[in-house]
Amino acid sequence: MLSIKNLKASIAGKTILKGLDLTVNPGEVHAIMGPNGSGKSTLGYVLSGREAYIVEEGSILFEGVDLLTMGIEERALAGLFLAFQYPLEIPGVSNLEFLKAAVDAQREARGEPLMSSKEFLNAAREACKAVRLPTEFLKRGVNEGFSGGEKKRNDILQMLMLQPKLCILDETDSGLDIDALKLVADCVNSQRDAKRSFVVVTHYQRLLDYLKPDYVHVLSEGKIIKSGGPSLASELEEQGYAWLDRQPGEEKSL
Amino acid sequence: MNSWFDNALTRAEAIDDWLHEKRAASLALLRDTDWPTRQTEAWKYTSLKKLEQLDFSAGTPAPSINAHSISDLNSINLVFIDGVLQSIPADLPEGLTIMPLAQVPDEHQPWVLDQFAGVKPPQHLFGLINDTLATDGLVIDIAPHVDLKHPIHIIQTMTAGNEAHCRTLVRVGAGARVTVIEHLTGDQESFNTNFTEYSLATKAELEHYRLALQSDAALTIGGSHFNLDTQATLNSTIVGYGSDLARIDVDISHQGEGTLAKLDAIYLLDKQTHFDLHSNIEHTAPNGTSDERVRGIVAGKARAVFNGRIHIHRYAQKTSAELNNRNLLLSRDAEVDVKPELEIYADDVSCAHGATIAEIDQLALYYLRSRGIGLEQAHLMLNFGFINELIDQIPNAVLADWLRQQLSGRFTRMNTIKHSGQEMAQ
Structure with a gap:
């Protein structure tokens, strides 16, 4: 599904990703954890194509196609x-x-017929219900005056409507209370199947408790420095990231 | 001088009715006024050339046309065709009196004489012309403490080859609440002047709309003018399409303490149309608030003119006034001339103003595209969103929906879409 090799990317002349490798197969859930400033959000932006982020080296294949073009x-x-x-x-x-x-x-891109207004409205109402946003929110400006949690749920609502193949969730859990977190996790879980993959960027184990990722990666200074199973997340939660710096062969900043 | 103006003065002299004294005073002022040129500050960016040679005084019979009523608005409709009032509904709600300007009963004449050319300041040339020529129009009186559920919808349509001068006076009694919609339509070669004077008594609330939807060859000059007494509230929305000549003057006078005025204006221009909005907000009493937001999209070879003046007098302490004007230019040939004017003579006020040529928000563009929406459509959505943001705030939901539909239809037809504007200009 997604194959990232030796990805180096910068913004405003500052290199953030410094040789990242990641492979995501269909149906897998990957969690990416790591300290602030390690490049977690940058990865999402680069994948989405945000223009200010410049890819300097490396390749990204999405379903075998060069994403960077x-x-x-x-x-x-x-x-x-x-x-x-x-x-x-x-x-x-x-x-x-x-x-x-x-x-x-x-x-249109999938060659499917467009939804009628009525079909669409019904689907949108259903999605609202799933993320527990009042349907009145549909009439409001995009995220206009929404609370932090409502904005996140609105993003998840879009995910439900768009049915993507690969979902990258960038700290979707931050700023959510326990109930909202559970709700978001339930929505994500409801979308999991053998074909759809997720890359979940998070600071906390809590979301991962609900999502049960297949792999956990630690991103530090623009590289994935450790990968493991779900147990890695609990180790990180207990011990922080400092112990990883003692790994041989890793660069360390002051 | 020019033939239209000479002719207008001659016609004015022939009018003799119960407003004679008022008309004579304005006529005297007119005789002392020079016809504007490009050197005249108030007309610097708006040419009157198209008007100068017009002669519609003979008139052309109006074809039968449908009134542009808005369904579900539940409004009290007053329709003018070429300046002629069609009828006044028979069963008006209690506390509401509507009279034709030509037939004001004796008991109402004193206040009408006070208000006629009493709210509208004398410096507006076409206001004076309207004083002398407007024999058609309406006088609307809302009794104190009446809460009028039905909007008053004044629809004025001009047809080809006609000229009309209309005057409306609205008195909103103490504590009364009312919605008044001034709605002007027509795209045929014609000329009208249209001035409305509102007086809001203590704690009166007026929701006001001026839908200046005349377009193409319909020349139109007019104004909406407001006096606000103590704690009165005005919420006004102006929408302009622009035409070969379209000019609106708005005057809001905060005369009592603790008044509140919100003025939103939207213009959406294309082809070679012209739209000129002059607003003047006078704070003469303390604790007044005014909030003015003006947004426009200008495409093709169209030209928008916005002159926004705020004048805070010496005794108007604790005034809070904001003025913001943003413009989106969709073509290189589009032009906007903006002039904010602040005059502040009180020392304890909060006042802000800004005028910009807006740029598309790149982050918003990215957000839309990241959901699969193509670049061009994302641009269209954001551009329309720029004015839709003000439509979203229109208090009357039915009218907001109707306007959104009208404006988005018009916007879609404006096909000369270019993708960005320029930074800051004043």
Whole structure:
């Protein structure tokens, strides 16, 4: 599904990712943990094609296709979805209009017939129910005046509507209370199947308790320095990241 | 001088009705006024050339046309065709009196005489012309403490080859609440002046709309003018399409303490149209608040003019006034001329203003595209969102939906989409 090799990427002249390798197969859930500034969010932005992030070296194949030659919307239409750490407010563009445009674009790209307004509205209402956002939110501007948790749930709502193949969740759990966290985890779990993959960036084990990832990776200074099973997450939770610095052969910043 | 103006003065002299004294005073002022040129500050960016040679005084019979009523608005409709009032609904709610300007009963004449050219300041040339020529119009009186559920919807349509001058006076009694929609339509070659004067008594609340939807060859000059007494509230929304000549003057006078005025204006221009909005907010009493947001999209070879003045007088302490104007230019040939003017003579006020040529928010663009929405469509959505943000805040939901539909339809038809504007200009 996703194959990243020796990825080096920078923003504003500063190299953040320094040779990252990651392979995600269909149906797998990968968690990426790591200290602040290690490049976790950068990975999501680079995958999504955000323009300020420059790929200097390496390759990214998504379903065998070179992702780096694709535009932002092409990647989304190919099935890549990034749930943002800080979903943006877009006053003046209603959630409904935004969702409809995105869903239409997806269906068109997949060669499926467009949904009628009624079908679409029903689907949107169902998705609202799933993430427990009041349906009135559909009429409001995208994330306009939403609380932090509501914005995150709105991103998950989009994921439910768009049915992507690969979902990257960038600290979707931060700023969520326990109930909201459980809700988001339930939504993600409901979307898991043999084909759909997830890359979950998080600081906390709590979300991983619900999601039960297949792999946990530690990202530090732009590289994955350790990979393991779910137990790695609990080790990190208990001991922090400091012990990893003692690993031989790893660079260490002061 | 020009033939239209000469002709107008001659016509004005012939009018003799119960407003004669008022008209004579304005006529005297007019005779002392020079016809504007490009050197005249108030008309610096708006040419009157198209008007100068017009002669519609003979008039053309109006074809039968449908009133542009808005379904589900549950409004009290007052329709003018070429300046002629069609009818006044028979069963008006209690506390609401509507009279044709030409037939104001004796008991109402004193306040009407006070308010006629009493709210609208005398410096507006076409206001004076309207004083002398407007024999058609409405006088609307809302009794104190009446809460009018039905909006008053004044629809004015101009047809080809006609000229009309309309005047409306609205008195909102103490503690009364009312919605008034001034709705102007027509795209045929025509000329109208249209001025409305509102007085809001203590704690009166007015929700006001001026939908200046005349377009193409319909020349139109008018104004909405407001006096606010103690703790009165005005929530006004202006929408403009622009035409060969379209000019609106808005004056809001905060005369009592603790008044609140919100003014939102939206214009959406394309082709070679012109839209000129002059607003003037006077704070003469303490503790007043005014919040003015003006947003426009200008495409093609269209030109928008916005002059926003805020004048805070010496005794208007604790005034809070904000003025913000943002413009999105969709073509290299589009132009916007913006002039904010602040005059502050009180020392304890909070005041802010800004005028910008807006740029598309790159982050918002990325967000939309990251959901699969194509670049061009993302641009269209964000551009329309720029004005839709103000439509979202319109208090009347039915009217907001109707306007959103009208404006998005118009926006979709404006096909000369370019992708960015320029940074900051004033």
